[in-house]
Amino acid sequence: MITAKARARPKLVHNIILSMPAPNPPEKVLAAAQVSAREKFGVGGDEEPHDSGG
Numbered sequence: 001m002i003t004a005k006a007r008a009r010p011k012l013v014h015n016i017i018l019s020m021p022a023p024n025p026p027e028k029v030l031a032a033a034q035v036s037a038r039e040k041f042g043v044g045g046d047e048e049p050h051d052s053g054g
Contacts, residue, residue, distance in 0.1 A: 018032065018033045
């Protein structure tokens with residue numbers, strides 16, 4: 001069931017694909033992705049996105 005509040009505020013989703021050559025360890029790829037997300041979107045890790053009030 002979708003509430004009126006859910007319809008009024010659509011969820012914003014970003015699908016991003018990051019890749020590195022095969023010899024790179026997966027942990028380093030993940031760490032680079034997290035840094036990039038923090039720099040580009042201001043969130044990362046377990047943080048909840050902040051409501052911009054818009």
